[in-house]
């Protein structure tokens with residue numbers, strides 16, 4: 530996950546919402562990506578999609594069996610769908626996404642037993658680092674905006690701890706990542 534965080538930091542340096550993802554197979558990274566929706570003006574350029582595409586190309590198969598996906602933020606419905614289609618067996622994610630999380634928070638696409646593939650999920654891996662990076666990014670963004678709109682009120686949420694959807698669906702209204710949008 531620390532390697533995925535490096536990717537997320539790269540995204541932040543380019544002015545993108547800091548999310549990074551890796552696909553690992555037999556201990557080797559076969560796909561890596563960071564969020565690029567702004568730079569590419571591509572709504573599908575999420576870190577997971579880029580990492581999955583790269584891994585499929587590297588392995589030479591659309592089936593990514595025997596791999597694990599590491600991503601700093603809980604995947605959205607699109608990425609969760611891609612995880613199912615790619616038959617990725619294991620997902621590790623950092624921060625929960627109260628606005629779009631589709632791996633346990635708002636919905637659970639990857640563990641929906643009606644689908645022909647389900648994925649083992651471990652959330653909250655290096656959660657404070659992953660969430661902290663996002664919080665810092667949005668805090669800087671808000672500071673820039675409030676410098677422009679003087680007098681604008683910035684309402685800070687509390688900590689992320691115990692607000693994760695995996696630990697109970699509550700507190701999203703005051704979740705610090707509630708404005709998250711890639």
Ligand SMILES: [Zn+2]
Pocket residue numbers: 575577604605606607608609
């Ligand atoms: Zn996504």
